[in-house]
Amino acid sequence: MALREAAADLLAWYDRHARRLPWRVPPGAVGEDGGPLRADPYRVWLSEVMLQQTTVAAVAPYYHRFLERWPTVDALAAAPLDAVLTVWAGLGYYARARNLHRCAAVVSAEHGGRFPASETALRTLPGIGPYTAAAIAAIAFDQPATPVDGNVERVVARLFAVATPLPKAKGELRKIAEGLTPADRPGDFAQAMMDLGATVCLAKRPRCPACPLAPHCAARAAGIADELPRRTARAPRPTRYGVAFWLVDEAGSVLLRRRPEQGLLGGMMELPSTPWHEAPWPIGAARATAPTKTLGADGWTALPGVVRHTFTHFHLQLAVWAGRAPGIAPPTAGADGRWVPVDGLGDEALPSVMRKVVRHALARLADR
Ligand code: SF4
Numbered sequence: 001m002a003l004r005e006a007a008a009d010l011l012a013w014y015d016r017h018a019r020r021l022p023w024r025v026p027p028g029a030v031g032e033d034g035g036p037l038r039a040d041p042y043r044v045w046l047s048e049v050m051l052q053q054t055t056v057a058a059v060a061p062y063y064h065r066f067l068e069r070w071p072t073v074d075a076l077a078a079a080p081l082d083a084v085l086t087v088w089a090g091l092g093y094y095a096r097a098r099n100l101h102r103c104a105a106v107v108s109a110e111h112g113g114r115f116p117a118s119e120t121a122l123r124t125l126p127g128i129g130p131y132t133a134a135a136i137a138a139i140a141f142d143q144p145a146t147p148v149d150g151n152v153e154r155v156v157a158r159l160f161a162v163a164t165p166l167p168k169a170k171g172e173l174r175k176i177a178e179g180l181t182p183a184d185r186p187g188d189f190a191q192a193m194m195d196l197g198a199t200v201c202l203a204k205r206p207r208c209p210a211c212p213l214a215p216h217c218a219a220r221a222a223g224i225a226d227e228l229p230r231r232t233a234r235a236p237r238p239t240r241y242g243v244a245f246w247l248v249d250e251a252g253s254v255l256l257r258r259r260p261e262q263g264l265l266g267g268m269m270e271l272p273s274t275p276w277h278e279a280p281w282p283i284g285a286a287r288a289t290a291p292t293k294t295l296g297a298d299g300w301t302a303l304p305g306v307v308r309h310t311f312t313h314f315h316l317q318l319a320v321w322a323g324r325a326p327g328i329a330p331p332t333a334g335a336d337g338r339w340v341p342v343d344g345l346g347d348e349a350l351p352s353v354m355r356k357v358v359r360h361a362l363a364r365l366a367d368r
Helices: 003-017 041-051 056-069 073-078 081-088 094-110 130-141 150-159 170-180 186-199 218-222 283-288 342-347 352-367
Strands: 239-248 253-258 307-310 315-324 337-341
Touching: 003 170, 003 186, 041 056, 041 094, 041 130, 056 081, 073 094, 081 094, 130 186, 150 170, 150 186, 150 218, 239 352, 253 342, 307 352, 315 352, 337 342
Parallel strands: 239 315
Antiparallel strands: 239 253, 253 337, 307 315
8 A cells, every 4th residue: 555645645634524623723724923833732631631431522521621720731730639530520530530630740840831742751741651642742743653542443454454353453553553654744644543533434334435545445445344453352341249338427418438549430539338349248248348337237228229330341230328327427437538418419529430329329318
């Protein structure tokens, strides 16, 4: 395949069909100095971190909220972590929000509030992996970097009819993608590949007749575009089980606690819960992990139904037990625990699974 021609065809298509995205500068935009207008690295970084594992439509409102509240990386660095986690809540993968905050602090304190331009320097920053570093270097600084995500892997696997299944094919696909990146306009090329994967070379039913790469595409020529990329079958997700405790004090406030810094949902607030195990919890064992021992065997009521949530590596089923604990003062909630009025729960940095628990508890208690 003539790589140069393919890159040129894709860039010409991008000039006409680039998606309008809030963090993006359209192709051909000119800056005040008469040179090409580049996207703000802070905005590119923010959008790329948010876009991991989710869609443009899901990210847009969060992106606007973040920018409104923290228009610069210095402003974000100065924000309390809890405020960042609260605005992030609902986007999932909370370690990313914590790294976002850490990264802002490093850029602000060690780089004078400016993101470094090189892929190598970007990769030293908290939470910036190979994909994000390449995306920022290419899009914000027009460096010859190649961000490779699932969309790009799909386009490349089809374009070159790579039959090796993923994830084994990752290295091979990356090399091909890097070879495809032109020296001229690498930032626009990276965004063109993203757009092609998102709007034309779709996972199911690729729109080959509308594709600028169709004349170069080996999978299309062989009639196997739908079959690529191949994937090694994944092991099914296991299910884990736990019990979440809805504990209310005499003022009607609910006990929340902070999860450990390390691990899943690190540092987020939660309703206290048992660890999450491979088997449902026997009643006695669950009671032994409850956040207060002052409630006897009759003190907890198992609410009907369960809360289901799916994480990347497992499904979770949480039973919810409700109890009243008059007379427990805040300090006994534990160093990281806090009593929160029910109408204040919406302001807490609760992850999606815990928001489901809150909704479930309120609905079941209202039914009683
Ligand atoms: Fe994808 Fe079809 Fe374009 Fe090939 S021709 S890159 S399979 S949309």
